[in-house]
Amino acid sequence: MQGRQVVCVVLMVIVVIGVGFGAITIMTYNDLVTSRLAAENDWTHIQIQFERKLELIPQLVEVVENYTEYEQQTLTLITELRTQWLSLNGTPSEQANISSQLNMAFNTLFVAIQENYPTLYADILYQELFDEITGTENRITQAKLDYNDAVTAYNTKLATFPGNLIGGMFGMQLMILYASG
Amino acid sequence: MNPVPSRKIALLAFTLGLVIALSCLSTVSALPEPTGYMVNDWVYILNSSEEDDLESLCRWIEEQTTVEIYIIITDDLAGEDLDRYSYLVFNDWGIGKEDVNNGLLLTIYYWENTTHFSYEFRIEVGRGLEGAITDSEAGRIARDNCTPWFDLMYFAYGLEDGIWELYDEFKDDPSVVSTEGNRVGLAALRYWGYQNPLIAGAIVAIGLIFLFLWFRISLRFRGGVLIPLIGIGALLLFAWWWDDTLHVLGYSIIIALGGTVVLTGGSRVRGGGGRTEGGGFRY
Numbered sequence: 001m002q003g004r005q006v007v008c009v010v011l012m013v014i015v016v017i018g019v020g021f022g023a024i025t026i027m028t029y030n031d032l033v034t035s036r037l038a039a040e041n042d043w044t045h046i047q048i049q050f051e052r053k054l055e056l057i058p059q060l061v062e063v064v065e066n067y068t069e070y071e072q073q074t075l076t077l078i079t080e081l082r083t084q085w086l087s088l089n090g091t092p093s094e095q096a097n098i099s100s101q102l103n104m105a106f107n108t109l110f111v112a113i114q115e116n117y118p119t120l121y122a123d124i125l126y127q128e129l130f131d132e133i134t135g136t137e138n139r140i141t142q143a144k145l146d147y148n149d150a151v152t153a154y155n156t157k158l159a160t161f162p163g164n165l166i167g168g169m170f171g172m173q174l175m176i177l178y179a180s181g
Numbered sequence: 182m183n184p185v186p187s188r189k190i191a192l193l194a195f196t197l198g199l200v201i202a203l204s205c206l207s208t209v210s211a212l213p214e215p216t217g218y219m220v221n222d223w224v225y226i227l228n229s230s231e232e233d234d235l236e237s238l239c240r241w242i243e244e245q246t247t248v249e250i251y252i253i254i255t256d257d258l259a260g261e262d263l264d265r266y267s268y269l270v271f272n273d274w275g276i277g278k279e280d281v282n283n284g285l286l287l288t289i290y291y292w293e294n295t296t297h298f299s300y301e302f303r304i305e306v307g308r309g310l311e312g313a314i315t316d317s318e319a320g321r322i323a324r325d326n327c328t329p330w331f332d333l334m335y336f337a338y339g340l341e342d343g344i345w346e347l348y349d350e351f352k353d354d355p356s357v358v359s360t361e362g363n364r365v366g367l368a369a370l371r372y373w374g375y376q377n378p379l380i381a382g383a384i385v386a387i388g389l390i391f392l393f394l395w396f397r398i399s400l401r402f403r404g405g406v407l408i409p410l411i412g413i414g415a416l417l418l419f420a421w422w423w424d425d426t427l428h429v430l431g432y433s434i435i436i437a438l439g440g441t442v443v444l445t446g447g448s449r450v451r452g453g454g455g456r457t458e459g460g461g462f463r464y
Contacts, residue, residue: 132316135316
């Protein structure tokens with residue numbers, strides 16, 4: 001009798017621990033996958049806004065070309081970067097690199113236009129394009145910040161207990177933050 | 182003296198201090214809560230009639246087109262820049278109807294000292310309004326209709342002019358009109374409670390007063406004390422559910438207290454504890 005009771009108790013304890021561990025595993029795993037997918041969704045938001053910005057580049061080039069004589073270099077650079085970005089199916093770091101180059105080229109162009117080409121700067125078409133580009137720039141910034149928030153939330157879950165155990169079991173990797181341009 | 186307890190106390194104090202410090206940190210950069218108004222002037226650069234006019238303009242536009250226009254004038258961006266602040270507040274407050282995302286948020290970040298003032302202005306456009314109001318149109322309206330007034334410190338004129346101009350952009354666009362049907366059932370009840378917290382609170386308060394009277398009577402007769410107590414608890418929870426900004430709950434408690442005082446008398450007299458020997462006269 002005594003021996004059987006002990007066996008029974010031990011079995012029950014094992015079953016309880018097993019069920020508890022299973023439940024924690026499932027919940028943590030689902031939580032990790034959910035936040036990973038949320039972060040990936042935020043990543044696509046960045047891509048969508050980038051595409052929007054790239055679509056504006058030909059228009060900008062067209063408007064600016066007619067007015068400016070000395071900015072050909074910058075315009076070519078911008079067009080080249082656009083092509084590079086389009087042929088890229090990339091990691092956050094690669095994208096960050098090209099997008100920061102693109103931003104610098106844009107800034108050079110915008111400053112040059114403001115300083116040297118008052119007629120173009122006052123042109124309504126240019127003004128509208130400028131607004132569209134800065135507006136898109138803002139969307140990209142917000143999307144990047146959202147992406148980084150989501151990635152940080154996911155990485156925190158993955159690095160803390162019990163996510164570190166469960167994530168390790170299923171081979172989950174930390175996601176990379178979008179470095180500021 | 183044993184050194185261990187003091188170390189424990191020190192550890193406990195350190196933990197408590199850390200918790201308090203962390204909770205303070207988290208409240209420093211907190212975004213504002215929805216106030217229940219569409220015009221929110223937290224630095225008082227609008228006078229009250231201007232504020233009322235803008236509020237009724239925004240509400241009228243909401244009735245006409247279901248487009249929600251909110252205004253925030255603040256000197257505290259909660260540690261963000263204006264763009265991020267507008268973005269976060271817009272999404273946090275859920276400006277615009279859910280099915281078409283037809284919200285607009287005009288944010289003015291205002292700063293002044295004794296001699297100068299400056300401002301930053303942003304028009305944040307909801308996703309569903311982007312077709313009607315593109316970035317360039319928002320830019321044009323901000324440049325032509327709003328900021329010329331703002332520069333002269335006529336903030337109300339600039340806002341009103343800008344809102345009318347924005348309204349012109351989307352008023353004929355059927356895609357921005359929310360087809361979200363009228364709320365039905367419990368959702369309608371909750372929304373009504375949110376809109377009319379005072380009336381809802383009065384209704385709950387009548388129940389509270391009745392149950393409180395029942396409770397006192399049942400105390401006297403030593404029976405069924407639990408039923409009214411449970412009823413009061415359930416009613417308070419109901420008031421909480423009805424309006425989670427706690428207006429209904431607060432009003433109902435205040436009205437119930439006031440009503441009980443009115444019904445049972447606010448000033449009562451109790452005997453001072455004197456005795457009699459049986460003296461007097463019987464007719």
